[in-house]
Amino acid sequence: MAVRLKDIADHLGLSVSTVSAALQGRADISKATQKLVSSTVEEMGYQPNSVARSLITRKTNVLGVIIPDLSRSFFAEVLKGIDTVSSPAGYNLLLCNTEENPAKEDEMLRMLLSRQVDGIILASAHNASDSTSIQTLRSLSTPLVLVDRFLPSLNFVGGDDEMIGFQATSHLIRQGYKRVAHISGQLTISTAAGRRQGYLKALRRFQIPLYPDYIIESHYHEESGGEEAMTRLLRLGSPPDAIFAASDPIAIGALQAILEAGLLPGNDLGLIGVGNHRYGPYLRVPLSTMDQQRTLIGQEAAKLLLKLIGRTARSRMKNIAIEPKLIIRGSSGRRGKVASLDRSQILKDL
Amino acid sequence: MAVRLKDIADHLGLSVSTVSAALQGRADISKATQKLVSSTVEEMGYQPNSVARSLITRKTNVLGVIIPDLSRSFFAEVLKGIDTVSSPAGYNLLLCNTEENPAKEDEMLRMLLSRQVDGIILASAHNASDSTSIQTLRSLSTPLVLVDRFLPSLNFVGGDDEMIGFQATSHLIRQGYKRVAHISGQLTISTAAGRRQGYLKALRRFQIPLYPDYIIESHYHEESGGEEAMTRLLRLGSPPDAIFAASDPIAIGALQAILEAGLLPGNDLGLIGVGNHRYGPYLRVPLSTMDQQRTLIGQEAAKLLLKLIGRTARSRMKNIAIEPKLIIRGSSGRRGKVASLDRSQILKDL
């Protein structure tokens, strides 16, 4: 089948070890054979067998990446960030999609270990109460870095979710909105809990009263959930005048509900999401949002993992929080400021 | 380090080969030792070393996937489609991002072969004139399936791009638009050329004159390119009254330019894109589009690859074209139909 080291050796009347040494450019091989070997390699189309090499070197140059859903732009961009760092360093990525299924995650993890990957990046579907699974993660001898979703006592790189919630909510309040509601993601996910914390903190800081009715739990990835939650909020006896949505998809759903109610975000109501989705600026009303810096999260996670792989000794646990950026667009316009504008202006007001 | 077969064998006073046979559930091993082995495996936390296994079985259960850009929703969804088929079949994906760089693609291909992947799915950055690279692809002994981008004499799964162009353009014409322009992707990419062919075919079919000025080449992934092209079209002496954009991002850019010119798509002008992006319905004007069925493309590509891997003999070349679906939304509304509507209505007309 494929050309092996032995085939080259036979062809040249050399031994396998000489050819191997020559290929590695070892100094104790004569220039003549070096040349001879490399030209024959070229000629015969030799490709080293990484599987055999890995078996003996105990290094695969493969990183495992476990994420809940490939088709969410968040994870796709984190993945790209990982790749931009790992690829130049000579590592390739083995991809695992858990579909938010913790059992599947455990299985993929076993598979990756069995494949002898050099390191693992994980956005876990487990929550902090899954202590046995977390203990398993902690006891791994393969370096591991969590991305996006935090679990205690493990290396972590992700957004600063409390700051995200705090800045988003503070922005709405500073714009003059007083009754700020929050549509959160599933609170079992650390990011959702963190953003909610930040929201609460901002209310306290600005001495805005907290109405329990103003907090609704939804799902990060479903516009329909955001729409439904928003509809409920608008039906309250005293509805909110601003919404901090925990994700852009939630915000987009909320936007639909708001428009359907005949209200105009950025004027009658303040709205901000999280994620800085590529198409936020092109929505019916351009969406204010918190940029988590997704690609950077992926890059930092990969950098940390490569560092961990580099050291043989177990280093101290790292916890890297990437600072968010506030992106202000039309949907969180200043309260009352544009009330007199003809609404059809929105067509031109890009 | 990790527990090996030998450790279990020693622990039980059995030979390595017996333990191996027991683990494989071979019939010639007594039930008693079967149980003994499997309980010890559990107890000692044994995980087989896939690298060693692959070396001897000549099977890695890994598929290589080479795509130009992870962060484009198109490829992310194709990837997901691939995974939904390959994962249940016991295959994992090794991911490669070429950033549209043909040299990098060649390098990734060599890497995958060196890693002994069982099959490869490729969205190539090469164009049909790169005959040496294509010849290399054809001569591979590892099964290969192209996705999305066609190259001659290779297995292929992708959208039916000519039909995409034909249906999109026909739709605009049927809506009453007469001067239909086309903003294409880079014509070196087969999909862009195919869609353009379909556009031309529709013009002929409906006896619509073809103006060379009405065809502008742009880039699939850049909204700014669409915006610029659209601006140029609107400045023409007799500007078009409809635009077939070769991608949703191009269409979104065009949408911006149209709105900035004070025109309303779906009323003054017809606009349709390609891709059925998740957020098409939520744009300033809901975007008509051609759904390529991305996930299905990925699934079919994976199915074909698995079939090729299954046969030992080389089977005939396959060429699978996935039929597109026309998705009609506001941006391609019937010419003149809503001209009398107050434009502010668009706020409610969701």
Add this chain to the structure above:
DNA sequence: TTGTAGGCGTTATCAA
């Protein structure tokens, strides 16, 4: 400067 021998962890073949 080159070759020999042993081993990485597993599976496969055959003998016991």
Add this chain to the structure above:
DNA sequence: TTGATAACGCCTACAA
């Protein structure tokens, strides 16, 4: 029913 033995393709001492 089990166990030696030899691979798989490569790397690394150490010997020649």
